[in-house]
Structure formats: C-alpha cells, structure tokens
Amino acid sequence: xxxxxxxxxxxxxxxxxxxxxxxxxxxxxxxxxxxxxxxxxxxxxxxxxxxxxxxxxxxxxxxxxxxxxxxxxxxxxxxxxxxxxxxxxxxxxxxxxxxxxxxxxxxxxxxxxxxxxxxxxxxxxxxxxxxxxxxxxxxxxxxxxxxxxxxxxxxxxxxxxxxxxxxxxxxxxxxxxxxxxxxxxxxxxxxxxxxxxxxxxxxxxxxxxxxxxxxxxxxxxxxxxxxxxxxxxxxxxxxxxxxxxxxxxx
Amino acid sequence: xxxxxxxxxxxxxxxxxxxxxxxxxxxxxxxxxxxxxxxxxxxxxxxxxxxxxxxxxxxxxxxxxxxxxxxxxxxxxxxxxxxxxxxxxxxxxxxxxxxxxxxxxxxxxxxxxxxxxxxxxxxxxxxxxxxxxxxxxxxxxxxxxxxxxxxxxxxxxxxxxxxxxxxxxxxxxxxxxxxxxxxxxxxxxxxxxxxxxxxxxxxxxxxxxxxxxxxxxxxxxxxxxxxxxxxxxxxxxxxxxxxxxxxxxxxxxxxxxxxxxxxxxxxxxxxxxxxxxxxxxxxxxxxxxxxxxxxxxxxxxxxxxxxxxxxxxxxxxxxxxxxxxxxxxxxxxxxxxxxxxxxxxxxxxxxxxxxxxxxxxxxxxxxxxxxxxxxxxxxxxxxxxxxxxxxxxxxxxxxxxxxxxxxxxxxxxxxxxxxxxxxxxxxxxxxxxxxxxxxxxxxxxxxxxxxxxxxxxxxxxxxxxxxxxxxxxxxxxxxxxxxxxxxxxxxxx
Numbered sequence: 085x086x087x088x089x090x091x092x093x094x095x096x097x098x099x100x101x102x103x104x105x106x107x108x109x110x111x112x113x114x115x116x117x118x119x120x121x122x123x124x125x126x127x128x129x130x131x132x133x134x135x136x137x138x139x140x141x142x143x144x145x146x147x148x149x150x151x152x153x154x155x156x157x158x159x160x161x162x163x164x165x166x167x168x169x170x171x172x173x174x175x176x177x178x179x180x181x182x183x184x185x186x187x188x189x190x191x192x193x194x195x196x197x198x199x200x201x202x203x204x205x206x207x208x209x210x211x212x213x214x215x216x217x218x219x220x221x222x223x224x225x226x227x228x229x230x231x232x233x234x235x236x237x238x239x240x241x242x243x244x245x246x247x248x249x250x251x252x253x254x255x256x257x258x259x260x261x262x263x264x265x266x267x268x269x270x271x272x273x274x275x276x277x278x279x280x281x282x283x284x285x286x287x288x289x290x291x292x293x294x295x296x297x298x299x300x301x302x303x304x305x306x307x308x309x310x311x312x313x314x315x316x317x318x319x320x321x322x323x324x325x326x327x328x329x330x331x332x333x334x
Numbered sequence: 335x336x337x338x339x340x341x342x343x344x345x346x347x348x349x350x351x352x353x354x355x356x357x358x359x360x361x362x363x364x365x366x367x368x369x370x371x372x373x374x375x376x377x378x379x380x381x382x383x384x385x386x387x388x389x390x391x392x393x394x395x396x397x398x399x400x401x402x403x404x405x406x407x408x409x410x411x412x413x414x415x416x417x418x419x420x421x422x423x424x425x426x427x428x429x430x431x432x433x434x435x436x437x438x439x440x441x442x443x444x445x446x447x448x449x450x451x452x453x454x455x456x457x458x459x460x461x462x463x464x465x466x467x468x469x470x471x472x473x474x475x476x477x478x479x480x481x482x483x484x485x486x487x488x489x490x491x492x493x494x495x496x497x498x499x500x501x502x503x504x505x506x507x508x509x510x511x512x513x514x515x516x517x518x519x520x521x522x523x524x525x526x527x528x529x530x531x532x533x534x535x536x537x538x539x540x541x542x543x544x545x546x547x548x549x550x551x552x553x554x555x556x557x558x559x560x561x562x563x564x565x566x567x568x569x570x571x572x573x574x575x576x577x578x579x580x581x582x583x584x585x586x587x588x589x590x591x592x593x594x595x596x597x598x599x600x601x602x603x604x605x606x607x608x609x610x611x612x613x614x615x616x617x618x619x620x621x622x623x624x625x626x627x628x629x630x631x632x633x634x635x636x637x638x639x640x641x642x643x644x645x646x647x648x649x650x651x652x653x654x655x656x657x658x659x660x661x662x663x664x665x666x667x668x669x670x671x672x673x674x675x676x677x678x679x680x681x682x683x684x685x686x687x688x689x690x691x692x693x694x695x696x697x698x699x700x701x702x703x704x705x706x707x708x709x710x711x712x713x714x715x716x717x718x719x720x721x722x723x724x725x726x727x728x729x730x731x732x733x734x735x736x737x738x739x740x741x742x743x744x745x746x747x748x749x750x751x752x753x754x755x756x757x758x759x760x761x762x763x764x765x766x767x768x769x770x771x772x773x774x775x776x777x778x779x780x781x782x783x784x785x786x787x788x789x790x791x792x793x794x795x796x797x798x799x800x801x802x803x804x805x806x807x808x809x810x811x812x813x814x815x816x817x818x819x820x821x822x823x824x825x826x827x
Contacts, residue, residue: 136778162784174779178797184783187793192784227797244783 085150087112087283088133088252094143095125095132095308102128104308105144112251113280117294117319118287120305121327126287127171129305130256133285134168135161148252163195167250169241171257176228181240184228185210185247192248213246217273235266242273253277253284259293271296291323306330366423372396375532378423382501382535385508395521395531402525408688409717409749410657412593412630420595422533422566486550493549495579496541500568503539510541514572518601518638518665526597526659527634530566534599537567542577542608551807553582569600573608575641580611582810593621593656598633606641606668611649613806614662615814618654620821625684625713628656635662636692639671639700647674648691649805651814653821656685661719663692666700666731673702676805678814680821681714681746690720690751695731695761704735707799710746711822717749724761731761739769740798742791742822792819 088110095103102125110116120126132139133146135158146153153161176184190200201209214224217239229237238258245253255274259267274297278284286297294302294316302318303310304327311330312318366377375396379389404415490497496507504511521531538554554569573579596618602610612635621628631654637646648662664673675691693702702722710716716739724731739748750767772794780790796803796815803811 134782136782137774157786158778158781159784159786162782168782170779170782174773174776176776176779176794176797178800179793184780184793187789188780188783188785191786191789195784248783 086110086147087149088285089147090129090133090144091147092144093129093132093141093146095128096140096142097128097138101142102139102308103132106305106309107144108303108310110252110283110285112283114301115278115284115286115297115299117297117299117302117316118285118305118310119289119291119302119319119322122289124305125308126289126305127256130168130254130285130287133161133252133254134158134166159191160195162248162250163192165251167245167248167253169238169245169253169255169258171260173229173237173241175230175232177230179228180225181228182210182224185224185244188244189247210243210247213243216276217243217246218269219243233266234261235263235269238262238266238270239273242270242277246273246277251282253282255284255286255288255297257287257289259288259290267293268296291319294319304330365421368421369418370396370420370422370533374422378533378535381423382504384501384504387508387512388504391516391521392532395528396533398522399525399528399532402528404525408659408719409715409751410659410686410688412657412686415595415630417529423535489549494543494546495548496539497552498539500537500539500570501535503570507539507541510572511539511570514601514603515570516601518603518636519599519634524634526632527599530568530597530599530634534566534568537569537598538571539569540571540579540581542573542579544575544577544605546574546577548577548579551580551582553584555584565594565596565598567598569598570603571601571610571612572603573605573610573644575605576607577605578609580807581613582807583612583614584617593628593630594619595630596632596655598635600633600635600662602637602646604637604639604641604644604646604668604671607643608641609645609647610637611647612637612662613810614648614650614652615806615810615817616650616652616654616658617817619656620654620683620685621656623683625656628685629654631655631658631660633658633660635660636665637663637673638665639668639673639697641671642668642697643670644668645672645674647676647805649676649802650678650689651802651806651810651817652677652679652687652689653817655687658685658687658689660689661691663694663721664702665694665696666702666728667696668700669697670699671697672700674805675702675704675706676802677706677718678709678799678802678818679706679716679718680709680711680818681716682712682821683714684712685714687715688717688719690718692721693723693733695722695724695728695733697728699730700728701731702733704733704737705802706735706737707802708737708739708748709742709795709798709818709822710739710748711742713745715747715749717751719751719753721753721755722763722765723753723755724758724763726757728758729760731756731758731763733761733763735763735765735767737765737767738798739767740795741769741771788819791822795819795822 086109090106090108093103093106118126141154148164186206193200219239229240258270286299299316302314302316304312366374375392379392519527521528540552542548571581602612604610618629618631639646646664652658666673673693679687679689681687691704704720706718708716708718718737722733737750741748748769752765754763756763776794777790780793781787795818803814806814
C-alpha cells in the first residue's frame with residue numbers, strides 16, 4: 085500500500101484556488117523532491133498535508149496508509165507519523181526546548197496508546213541525537229528557537245524529526261537561509277533518517293539541496309499542478325534550463 | 335512535561351463551568367444580624383472579646399466610612415452593592431475556643447481535606463513517605479469569619495515566631511498589634527480598607543523577632559462558605575530587624591449565583607535588614623460562563639520597607655473572582671530598601687481584573703522591580719494599573735517595570751495604565767510594555783508536533799508566565815501552573 089496518495093487535490097485560500105487537481109503517490113522508503121517556482125503552491129501542499137487551518141479543500145482526497153487524512157485533526161496526523169519540517173520554525177519564549185520535545189513525544193506516544201518514555205530514557209535519546217547534529221546541551225535548555233540562528237533552527241527541526249520518528253517527513257524549503265556548512269549538517273541529519281519504511285517529500289526551489297539529499301523522484305510543480313515527473317536527473321535539467329519551459333504546460 | 339499532561343487530563347475531567355472548589359459545607363453558623371451599623375461593629379468586637387481600644391478603633395473607622403464614597407476610577411463595572419444586605423460576621427457553631435484539631439467540627443476538617451489543605455499536623459509530620467527536603471508549612475485556616483485552626487504553633491514558638499489568628503493576637507499581644515496595626519494601611523486609606531477596619535473579623539498575625547529566619551513557610555487559607563456573607567480578613571505581618579519570613583495565601587469559595595464581597599487588608603512591616611516574601615494564589619469563585627455570580631475581590635495590600643536594607647516581595651497568581659481590584663504595593667522608606675511585584679493575572683469568561691502595584695520610593699538608593707503578566711481570554715477585561723514615584727529624598731532610586739499582556743481570542747481586552755512620577759532627577763525608571771495575541775502559527779507548530787490544541791495553549795501560556803512562576807515557592811508553582819491551564823479551559827475554539 086502506498087504511504088501517501090494525493091488524488092486530484094483542489095485547495096482554495098479565501099477566494100483563490102491554489103491547487104488545481106494535484107496528484108502524487110509516495111511509497112515507503114522513497115524520497116520525492118517537489119520543485120517549482122515561487123507561488124506554484126508547494127508550501128500550500130505541505131500545509132494541507134499537515135492540516136494547517138485556513139485552507140479549504142474543495143475537491144480530491146489525501147490518503148495516508150489508506151486512511152482519509154483530511155478527516156483527522158493535525159495532532160492526530162502527527163501521531164500517525166506525519167511530520168512537517170517548517171520553512172520558518174516559530175519561537176516559543178519561556179518554553180525550554182527540552183520541555184517541548186518531551187511534551188510532544190509523550191503526547192504522540194499517548195495518542196498511539198504507548199507508555200510515556202521515562203526521564204532517563206528520554207534524556208539519553210535526546211542527547212544522542214543532539215550530539216550527532218552538533219547541537220550543544222545549552223541550546224536544549226533555551227526557549228524553543230528563541231535566539232537561534234537560521235542553521236540552529238533547521239537543526240532543531242531535524243532533531244525533532246529524529247526524536248519523533250515519523251513515517252512521512254515533509255521538508256519545506258529546508259535550505260532557505262542556510263549557508264553551505266549549515267546545509268551540510270542538516271542534510272546529513274536528514275540522510276541518516278532515510279530508511280525502507282520512511283518516506284520523504286523534499287520541497288525546494290533550488291537544485292542545490294538535492295546535491296545533499298538525493299531524491300528518487302523529482303516532480304515539477306507550476307500553478308498548482310504537477311506538470312512533469314522524473315528521476316533525479318530532472319533536477320539537473322531544471323537547473324540548466326529553468327522553470328519557464330513548463331509554464332505553458334500548466 | 336508531566337505537569338502539562340496532568341493539567342490537560344484534569345481539564346478534560348471537568349466541565350468549563352465546573353469550578354473545582356465550588357462545593358458548600360453544611361454546618362450551622364452563628365451570624366451577626368444582617369446589615370451594617372455601629373451595633374454590628376460592637377457585635378463583632380464583643381464576639382471576639384476585644385479590649386476597649388480595639389472597639390474604639392473600629393468605631394472610628396466605621397464613622398469615617400459613612401462619610402466616604404465608593405471609588406469609581408478602576409476599569410470595572412458592577413451593580414451597586416447594598417451594604418445593608420450583607421452579613422458581616424459568620425462563624426461555624428458551636429463557637430468556643432478550640433484547643434486541638436479534634437475539637438473542630440469534622441465537617442470543616444473535611445472541607446479543608448477536600449481542598450487539599452494539610453490541617454492535621456500529625457498527618458503532615460508522619461506522612462507515609464515524605465520526599466527528602468520536603469518543607470513543612472504551617473497553616474492558619476480562616477472559615478468565613480473565624481480562624482479554625484493554626485498548625486505547628488509549638489514549633490514556631492520555639493523559634494520565637496508568633497503566628498496566630500489576629501483576634502487572638504489582639505488579646506495576647508496587644509502591644510505589638512497596637513504598635514503596628516493601621517500604620518501601613520491607615521483606617522482612612524480607602525473606602526474598602528476603611529470598611530474592613532470597622533468590621534474585620536479575623537485573619538492572621540505574624541511576628542518574627544530580630545535575627546530569626548522563620549523555620550517554615552507560613553500559610554493562610556481563606557474560605558468563604560456562608561451565603562450573603564462578606565469576608566473581611568485582616569493580616570498583619572512584622573519582620574523585625576534582620577528577620578525573614580515567607581508567607582503564602584490561598585483562597586476559594588463555593589459556587590453561587592449571587593456576588594459576594596471580599597474586602598481584605600494586608601499590612602506588612604519590614605524593619606532594618608528584614609525580608610518578607612508574600613505569595614498569593616487567588617482562586618475565588620469567578621462566576622459561571624454567563625457571568626453570573628462570583629466574588630468581588632476588593633483588597634488593599636501594602637508593605638512598608640520601614641528599615642534600611644529591607645525587602646518586600648509580592649508574588650500573585652490571580653485566576654479567580656468576578657472582579658479583582660487589587661494593588662499590592664511597597665513603601666520604600668528605608669535607605670537601600672527593595673520592593674518587588676511579580677504578578678500573573680488571568681481573566682476568562684466575564685471576569686474583570688484591575689490590578690497592579692504602587693512602588694513609592696522615599697529613601698535613598700531604593701530599588702523596585704515590577705513584572706506583570708496579564709492573560710485575557712473569553713469576554714474578559716484585564717487591566718494593569720501601576721504607579722512608580724520617587725520623592726525628593728529618593729536619591730538614586732531605580733525602578734524596572736515590564737508589563738506583558740497576552741490575548742486569547744478576539745472578544746477580550748488588555749489595558750496598561752502606568753503612572754510614573756519622578757520628583758528627583760537622579761531617579762532611573764524604565765518601563766516596558768507589550769501586548770500580543772497568541773499566534774496561530776505557534777499553535778499550529780505545537781499541534782503539528784502532536785500536542786492537542788489545549789496542551790498547546792497551556793504550554794505557550796506557561797512559557798509566557800515563566801519568569802513569574804519561578805518566584806513562587808515550589809509547591810505553589812506546580813499548583814499555580816495547573817490552575818492557569820484550568821482557568822483557560824474552553825478559551826480556544
């Protein structure tokens with residue numbers, strides 16, 4: 085069974101239709117890149133999968149392991165294994181990162197009927213992941229993303245992803261605002277999470293990120309539709325020739 | 335975090351309107367005749383076997399009160415209070431002096447048990463497994479108009495600390511009471527304080543002798559039980575030279591349709607090098623979701639840093655009451671004295687809060703710090719009102735104020751009204767204020783990670799109030815954290 089099946093998805097924001105019949109199938113173990121110019125609807129797609137309020141689905145469906153994802157609350161989707169790494173992670177003053185991580189992990193475990201992780205087990209797990217991502221301990225004591233640099237924020241997203249062990253990871257413009265070194269650390273973290281039963285959807289404007297996170301499939305999105313799909317070589321073609329060639333196809 | 339989860343579980347078990355402390359204790363009570371007159375004042379004074387000077391003090395306050403008018407400057411609205419339609423004194427029957435806890439009406443003990451107040455010293459002392467370092471807390475419990483039990487009297491006595499109902503202190507330590515009562519909040523201070531001076535029935539009295547660090551947290555638990563009864567308690571705390579005391583106060587009341595008046599006065603006196611830390615968790619019945627019922631909490635609290643290098647610190651968590659009118663203040667009289675005010679004021683439903691502080695810098699190099707966190711939800715109105723002044727002799731006075739307001743939903747209001755007066759040019763006053771709405775993006779970020787909407791709000795709000803929660807003694811901080819989330823239940827659609 086596919087992990088994620090999006091069929092003819094139509095989405096409106098206020099009076100404007102953003103997605104006009106988008107179709108995409110993602111199987112476990114696959115890494116899909118979605119590339120497209122600004123305003124093509126890439127971020128809308130990631131938000132709708134995660135369940136962000138403010139979008140109206142007017143047609144089509146999204147199935148997650150065969151279940152209707154659109155009927156679930158966002159926290160339910162998270163507990164089922166949907167994870168969105170945000171383009172702009174928010175700051176939560178006064179809430180220590182460690183507290184946040186623990187609250188999130190235990191909320192998901194509880195929703196799945198699992199026991200809470202004991203404090204020593206939790207700490208051990210977080211510290212192990214943090215060290216592979218070069219996240220210092222004092223960063224975990226600070227407020228969530230408060231005063232973090234762009235690179236630190238993205239590493240914090242990867243840390244959460246590694247801790248929560250989702251089956252579908254959506255990475256929204258992970259490379260925005262990162263220099264090459266920071267990008268490499270974050271990408272290494274993501275690559276370490278690739279596994280036969282986990283799929284990833286990497287949303288990006290530039291080919292650059294795909295040098296570090298090499299996809300199995302590339303989809304070109306313009307004006308709210310997937311207009312072309314292919315292997316990783318499609319990304320290189322886009323880099324050389326730009327999106328303009330696809331504008332007419334939409 | 336375990337506390338967040340626990341809060342949510344608890345919230346789920348209760349209904350929005352289900353105020354946890356809303357039960358009533360069925361006991362017979364001994365009441366003064368309804369209404370207020372000189373006879374009422376004499377009745378109360380006689381009930382307490384007070385000396386003549388005390389009765390005179392009360393009558394003088396009563397006569398002054400007759401000439402005063404109710405203040406209207408606060409941003410609160412309520413129908414006119416009929417002061418003749420209230421009972422000013424109510425005591426559980428039979429009224430006799432209680433020598434041990436066993437003589438207290440078991441119904442009252444049960445009430446405090448339900449509220450989670452440890453009145454039985456035996457249980458506290460021989461509690462099955464006490465965690466290492468768990469501190470003891472001495473409790474004075476005030477039920478309607480009388481104090482029903484004060485625990486750990488003996489142990490405190492050994493340290494020289496006096497902790498007893500103020501009605502007893504008036505008889506047993508008249509010299510101390512006469513020396514300090516009304517010296518911080520004079521009988522003429524304001525309408526509600528003057529009313530309190532005339533009819534106060536009980537409250538706590540604390541005296542910590544020179545150089546003594548009070549060996550345990552002192553605590554008073556106030557409970558209004560009787561219908562149509564005002565509660566007018568009076569608390570007086572004196573820390574003599576070099577002394578230290580930490581005092582906690584908690585309040586609840588049954589759930590009723592009518593509004594009940596609570597007009598308390600608290601006076602603190604800190605002499606040279608002394609320190610008083612006063613913490614309140616106020617959870618009077620706030621009224622139901624339609625705004626019917628609830629306590630009018632019209633309270634005057636003031637501390638006098640009378641000696642050099644003294645320090646008074648107020649910490650309050652205000653979640654209850656239909657209307658709160660309360661400004662715990664510091665008079666910084668002694669040179670180098672310091673005043674602090676840390677406040678979390680939460681309003682939901684139709685609650686109205688007008689609260690803040692006054693820092694009055696009189697002495698040299700006096701410092702003060704104000705951290706106020708207001709959270710408004712539902713259809714509530716939440717006002718911070720603060721005054722910072724430096725008088726002519728207050729050379730080098732410094733104040734730092736930060737007022738932050740958080741709005742949940744779009745039908746509530748947050749208001750900040752600071753008054754700043756510097757009569758001395760060397761004073762340094764800093765004021766910061768922010769108002770923010772709880773952000774949809776932050777909530778979505780949290781729920782995407784698996785938190786429910788309620789958990790997300792609880793987490794964000796607890797983060798918002800963190801610097802103030804840290805000022806509370808630990809046992810109270812955990813309770814306050816839970817209370818905050820419960821108070822905001824139903825505030826997010």
